Amino acid sequence: MGSAPDSLPARLLNGDRRALSRLMTQVESGTETGRAALQALYAHTGRARTIGLTGSSGAGKSTIGNELAKALRRRNQTVGIVAVDPSSPFTQGAILGDRVRMQELTADPEIFVRSLATRGAVGGLAQAALDVIALLDAFGKDVILIETVGAGQDEVEIAGAAQTTVLILAPGMGDDIQTMKAGIMEIADVFAVNKGDLPGADIVAAQLKALLSIGTERSWEPPIVRLVGTKGEGVAALADACQDHYAYLQGAGRLEAAERGRIRGQILALARHRILTGLVQHAGGQDGLEALVDAVVARTMTPHTAVDAWISEWTQG
Amino acid sequence: MGSAPDSLPARLLNGDRRALSRLMTQVESGTETGRAALQALYAHTGRARTIGLTGSSGAGKSTIGNELAKALRRRNQTVGIVAVDPSSPFTQGAILGDRVRMQELTADPEIFVRSLATRGAVGGLAQAALDVIALLDAFGKDVILIETVGAGQDEVEIAGAAQTTVLILAPGMGDDIQTMKAGIMEIADVFAVNKGDLPGADIVAAQLKALLSIGTERSWEPPIVRLVGTKGEGVAALADACQDHYAYLQGAGRLEAAERGRIRGQILALARHRILTGLVQHAGGQDGLEALVDAVVARTMTPHTAVDAWISEWTQG
Numbered sequence: 001m002g003s004a005p006d007s008l009p010a011r012l013l014n015g016d017r018r019a020l021s022r023l024m025t026q027v028e029s030g031t032e033t034g035r036a037a038l039q040a041l042y043a044h045t046g047r048a049r050t051i052g053l054t055g056s057s058g059a060g061k062s063t064i065g066n067e068l069a070k071a072l073r074r075r076n077q078t079v080g081i082v083a084v085d086p087s088s089p090f091t092q093g094a095i096l097g098d099r100v101r102m103q104e105l106t107a108d109p110e111i112f113v114r115s116l117a118t119r120g121a122v123g124g125l126a127q128a129a130l131d132v133i134a135l136l137d138a139f140g141k142d143v144i145l146i147e148t149v150g151a152g153q154d155e156v157e158i159a160g161a162a163q164t165t166v167l168i169l170a171p172g173m174g175d176d177i178q179t180m181k182a183g184i185m186e187i188a189d190v191f192a193v194n195k196g197d198l199p200g201a202d203i204v205a206a207q208l209k210a211l212l213s214i215g216t217e218r219s220w221e222p223p224i225v226r227l228v229g230t231k232g233e234g235v236a237a238l239a240d241a242c243q244d245h246y247a248y249l250q251g252a253g254r255l256e257a258a259e260r261g262r263i264r265g266q267i268l269a270l271a272r273h274r275i276l277t278g279l280v281q282h283a284g285g286q287d288g289l290e291a292l293v294d295a296v297v298a299r300t301m302t303p304h305t306a307v308d309a310w311i312s313e314w315t316q317g
Numbered sequence: 318m319g320s321a322p323d324s325l326p327a328r329l330l331n332g333d334r335r336a337l338s339r340l341m342t343q344v345e346s347g348t349e350t351g352r353a354a355l356q357a358l359y360a361h362t363g364r365a366r367t368i369g370l371t372g373s374s375g376a377g378k379s380t381i382g383n384e385l386a387k388a389l390r391r392r393n394q395t396v397g398i399v400a401v402d403p404s405s406p407f408t409q410g411a412i413l414g415d416r417v418r419m420q421e422l423t424a425d426p427e428i429f430v431r432s433l434a435t436r437g438a439v440g441g442l443a444q445a446a447l448d449v450i451a452l453l454d455a456f457g458k459d460v461i462l463i464e465t466v467g468a469g470q471d472e473v474e475i476a477g478a479a480q481t482t483v484l485i486l487a488p489g490m491g492d493d494i495q496t497m498k499a500g501i502m503e504i505a506d507v508f509a510v511n512k513g514d515l516p517g518a519d520i521v522a523a524q525l526k527a528l529l530s531i532g533t534e535r536s537w538e539p540p541i542v543r544l545v546g547t548k549g550e551g552v553a554a555l556a557d558a559c560q561d562h563y564a565y566l567q568g569a570g571r572l573e574a575a576e577r578g579r580i581r582g583q584i585l586a587l588a589r590h591r592i593l594t595g596l597v598q599h600a601g602g603q604d605g606l607e608a609l610v611d612a613v614v615a616r617t618m619t620p621h622t623a624v625d626a627w628i629s630e631w632t633q634g
Binding site: 035038039042043045046092130149226254259260263264266267268270271272274275278279289290292293295299301303304305306307308310311 | 358577588592593595597619621627
């Protein structure tokens with residue numbers, strides 16, 4: 001789109017992995033360069049299949065992600081992996097190095113791995129993840145795997161960005177009905193019971209089956225796939241289940257409807273984020289906000305009336 | 318504040334529990350009556366101590382909440398309990414009835430219990446919880462206990478609304494370092510290890526101690542309290558620990574700083590929520606949003622440029 005032939009977007013379209021990597025850093029940091037590149041590349045997106053892998057840490061997400069990537073490669077598909085790692089102050093630095101993973105993936109140049117760290121800003125991480133996915137899509141990856149822990153708003157948002165969401169469970173993880181995070185069960189299209197050789201796997205699978213039998217009638221029945229990720233067992237069946245779900249989506253305009261839903265969600269999330277930044281800048285920057293806080297602390301305003309005054313001034317003044 | 322003597326706010330200030338309960342329903346539903354009542358009552362808030370109780374379901378939050386309420390009553394303090402229950406489509410109807418809990422609490426009229434169900438709207442639940450807390454505060458409760466599961470954005474926001482946050486752990490819940498939700502460990506002021514008579518309790522306490530020794534130096538060292546909630550064992554020690562933390566907050570202006578932080582967060586969350594509603598209404602309602610979605614689906618706009626156009630029109634037009 002009018003980019004110079006040696007520009008980063010042009011190089012990305014030519015299959016330059018370094019250009020892809022550098023643009024990822026730009027969109028992650030929210031720079032103008034990143035924004036401009038996304039705009040130049042956006043017409044090339046919308047082709048990749050996306051599969052979300054979510055589940056507690058310890059359930060085996062990255063193991064299954066790696067094995068699934070290899071299985072897809074055996075089916076001649078190119079793969080991008082976006083791994084969202086929660087990093088709390090207590091676990092700082094625990095982000096699995098992309099290079100280590102690349103090695104595990106036998107340095108296959110058709111697999112590209114990128115880790116994103118959880119950052120402070122709510123909405124910021126989800127947005128960065130979606131932009132990174134768009135870059136991989138424009139780069140021409142056939143399938144993009146999106147790994148998230150699935151806790152927290154951001155991650156549910158990211159998991160929801162995939163066409164197919166796989167919830168990975170494992171025995172002994174406390175992943176029973178009691179501790180399951182609300183909202184995660186509902187978005188799963190495929191259930192993967194990992195560590196299928198452990199004694200508790202039968203119970204997990206039985207619990208799942210019981211749960212799924214309760215719900216209202218669905219046009220898609222989420223399959224339950226048992227795996228031993230570390231041995232690669234069951235991974236082909238998982239790839240099949242994802243393929244089946246994709247075939248299902250292709251029917252009756254579901255793929256298009258789901259894409260609309262994802263884009264709508266992304267626009268709303270972006271707007272929320274952007275507006276709040278604009279609002280704080282408008283209201284005399286941080287000082288203006290602090291003046292409102294003062295008024296509420298003094299009980300001369302409620303939080304509601306403070307926000308009313310703030311917003312009406314911005315949009316009308 | 319100019320309310321008629323028989324208005325709901327006036328009756329609430331006179332200690333009428335029915336008025337309190339009815340106004341809670343109003344603020345939960347976000348009605349004008351609720352908003353007006355909050356405004357009338359807001360000058361009477363800011364006196365209650367607030368204690369958040371968070372932890373996985375099964376860790377014993379409501380048991381400990383009940384026992385802590387009784388312990389506080391023995392210390393002559395009146396108590397409000399706000400219990401936030403996650404209700405996913407799979408667990409619908411699982412909300413613990415307030416009446417059942419009231420019975421467990423021996424129908425003590427100085428303890429008021431309110432359950433809030435997790436609702437669809439992000440931000441909506443947190444806001445409703447804060448408004449309900451404000452009503453209990455205006456009603457004159459000395460201490461308000463806020464129970465949340467602590468998963469998800471809303472609940473972290475709600476847990477953060479308390480002056481003192483207690484993280485409740487229990488052996489065998491998968492609540493080890495691996496599965497701990499990011500962000501929860503950091504906001505805990507007191508750690509409660511429930512089911513202290515089970516064999517695994519020593520391990521949980523040891524893991525906690527090890528974790529706490531890693532972090533940077535703190536001006537407050539979170540104590541670890543062991544309990545057997547079902548027998549009421551350790552609950553007095555928990556009440557003491559919360560009291561100690563409150564005494565700590567009273568030093569060096571920390572209480573005021575924390576209140577400012579909470580109010581700032583509430584204003585920003587409210588603004589985010591409110592603005593998005595305003596934006597959708599402004600942009601030709603849902604149709605305007607769908608036109609933007611169309612443009613992004615057709616790849617003639619990126620989500621970023623769509624949002625830019627939308628917002629600048631609203632704030633400048």
